[in-house]
Amino acid sequence: MVNFTIVNGQVYTPGLAIVDAPQPNTPLGGDNLQVAIDVSGNGQLPWPSTSDSSTRFHSITLFLTSQSKSHNFTISNGTKPASNSSYAYPVLDLEPSSTVKHVNWIWPECFVGDGSGSKDSARGEYNISMHQAFRWNDTDYYTVFDLPISVTNSISSSDDRIDCDLLENKLLTAAEIDESSDTLPGQPWVEGASTTSSPGAAETGIGSHFHAGFKRIVGAMFAVTAVLHLLDSSCSPCPIACSRQPEQPIDPMTLLSARRALRYRLARALILILLSWSLIELHLIQHRIYEAENTQLTPRKERIYIASVNWNNEQVLRSHWNKAVLNLVSELGAENVFISIYESGSYDNTKGALRELDWELDKLGIARNVTLSSVTHQDEIAAPARGDGWITTPKGNRQLRRIPYLARVRNLSLLPLQDLARKGIFFDKILFLNDVVFTPSDVFELLDTNEGDYGAACSLDFSKPPHYYDTFALRDSIGHEAIMHTWPYFSSRVSRSAMKRISPVPVTSCWNGMVAMPAKPFLDHPPLRFRGIPDSLAQLHLEGSECCLIHVDNPLSEKGVYLNPLVRVGYNGAAYAAVHPIMSWLSAWRIVQGTWTNRVRRLGDTAWLKGEMIRRRIDRWAALDAKHQEDGQICIIDEMQILHRYGWIHV
Structure with missing residues (x-):
């Protein structure tokens, strides 16, 4: 029997503690077990x-216990650990100035894997067992509360994980726990509430979360109705029937007052409808987020070719990227992966960081090609201006265009793919990896987008949350740029609706940090490759991203190009953490604000005007020569971009 009370998404224990996360019956994994505990009684207990x-x-x-697995592991026993990788610090000593204590416990070695594991595996159904000693109204109590979770999501191997035997304790029986645990007369922070009993997970997890949210909505609606009714009774004028005697002519002022009363009632009804609509929509979106982010994923068995281009990104390589790549290939298996890395003349020590990664990959027996180029941007710019990719700027200078250069470098990372194919070695998908912070779980979620059936699947990238990063390549389902840089991003009804459902978002183009594409088109004749728009078209002060044009040229884009909102990556650790909080990544305020901001902006959307201006330039260019043709109009923007020694610039 599982006992707990859920109010507004918080789990009230038989004690003073309130659990903010995780929710009951949540499938967990990742690098750490994260538990958030409110020790202030929602502000009622001084701290x-x-x-x-x-x-x-x-x-x-705190302990992690399982009767079925016969395990009782220490999470936090009230003493300081000898190392950060064993057990967590005393809960009440964490974040001394905060009333919410965040416990981050590194999963021990026996939990590495995915799914429920074999019969002998430690993975499976567990309880986070919370033992509280406390005083309530001058009476001391000791209670034990079990929060059911499952260890079924992916957990990658790491040197930080310790042997489970070092954390093992004697497993107490249910009778022993009941005997040591006191019975409280009620729940300290929920007036009149007693602990709810539930025989199964289905009745206590998402269902309780949903009904608690529904009660909030109904309560808010009643409050709004009461306020408006009060205003109506105190401010609205008396109707005509109350203000005139039979057979008397209607006073013009009375008629005017009646009209005002009617307008007021209509306005009141409209306000109530809009508020009700917003509250219901808010709850539905939060419910979908909860469901989507707590769905168990079984990784697909596919062979993956990983392609990455690196330039001046030593810091993120050393802090996050190298380790994430090693964890990813370990989970994919050496027989299922090939890594192609092209470094393009960095000025920092990116080469050194990649050499270290190369050594580690060699230890794991991973097939790979790591190219460290000595040709810098300055070398590229100083080369004779011959062939494609050069443009005359408004000042009359011949300059190297940025996009054709990037397309050429990306294509170099694909060269081993053809060599391997000639040897009979093929892959199901290509994973294009930018210099982003990610986890293996992010990759598996991306590969599973739309059940693995797509022309391309992209993550959502962030540098300074909540604003997404890659505006150059992202286009909605009708080929328009995003109407806003924050959720829900799009003006297209199809893309916007999918984003609100937290389901794969149909788009015409995306890149956004991490992209999965079927490998087959890249081995066709001719093979799919990155490119820029023609130099003669770029001369009209136009440019298009190579990461957008690849989708225009990809014959499999007709299967669908999707942006997956469940896969969020960052260009630094802080950005990644911001879009992966313990609770929902979208707050109620951000949902309401974003929804209404999006509606207002759509009223004044001028995307058609920009599109018309660009179309006219393309038409003028096409009229100059019958061979002039460009299918990637959705990718083209009003910019001229050239390569610079330290990056690129607009001209």
Whole structure:
């Protein structure tokens, strides 16, 4: 029997602690087990408390227990650990100034894997067992509360994980736990509430979360109705029937007042409808987010060719990227992966970071090609201006265009693909990896987009959340740029609706940090390759991203190009953490604000005007020569971009 009370998404324990995360019956994995505990009783208990307080904590200890697996692992036992990778610090000592304690416990070695594991595996159904010693109204209590979770999501191997035997304790029986646990007369922070009993997970997890949210909506609607009714009774004038006697002519002022009353009632009804609509929409979106982010994923068995281009990104390579790549290939298996890395003349020590990665990949027996080029941007710019990719700027200078250069470098990362094919070695998908912070779980989620059936699937990238990063390549389902840089991003009804459902978003183009594409078109004759728009078209102050044009040229784009909102990557650790909080990545305020901002912006959307201006330039260019043809109009913007020694610039 599982006992807990859920109010507004918070789990009220038989004690003073309130669990903010995880929710009951959540499938967990990743690098750490994360538990968020409110020790302030939602602001009702002063923190920190004094020793003479009538209500205060003595201690909180946490264990991970499973009767079916016969395990009892220490998460936090109230003492300081010898190392950060063993057990967590005493809960009440964490973040001294905060009333919410965030426990981050590194999964031990026996949990590495995916799914429920074999019969002998430690993975499976568990309880986060919270032992609380506390004083409530001058009476001391000791309670044990079990929060059911499942360890079924992917957990990658890491040197930080310790042997599970070092954390193992004697497993207490249910009778022993009940005997040691006190019974409270009620729940301290929920007036009149008693602990709810539920025989199964289905009745306590998402269902309770949904109904709690529905109660909030209904309560808010009643409050709004009451306020408007009060205003109506105190401000609205008396109707005509109350203000005139029979057989008397209607006073013009009375008629005017009646019309005002009617307009007021209509306005009141409209406000109530809009508020109700917003509240219901908010709850539905939050419900979909909860469902989507707590769905168990089984990784697909596919062979993956990983392609990456690197330039001046030593910092993120050393801090996150190298380790993430090693974890990813370990989970994919050496027999299922090939890595092609092209470094393009960096000025920092990116080469050194990639050499270190190369050594580690060699230890794992990973097939790979790592090219470290000595040709810098300055060398490229100083070369004679011959062939394609050069343009005359408004000042009359011949300059190297940025996009054809990037297309050429990306194509170099694909060269081993053809060599391997000639040897009879083929791959199902190509994973294009930017210099982003990611986890293997992100990659598996991306590969599973639309059940693995797509022409391309992209992550959503962030550098300074909540604003997404790659505006150059992203186009909605009708080929328009995003109407805003924050959620829900799009003006297209199809793309916007999918984003609100937190399902794969149909788009015409995307890149956004991490992209999966079927490998077959890249081995066709002729093979699919990155490109820029023709130099003669770029001369009209136009440019298009090579990462957008690839989707225009890809014959499999007709299967669908999707942006997956469940896969969010960052260009630094802080950005990644911001879009992967313990609770939902979209707050209620951001949902409401984003929804209405999007509606207002759509009213004044001028995308058609920009598109018309670009179309006219393309038409003028096409009229100059019968051979002039460009199918990638959706990718083209009003810019001229040239390569610079330290990056690129607009001219």
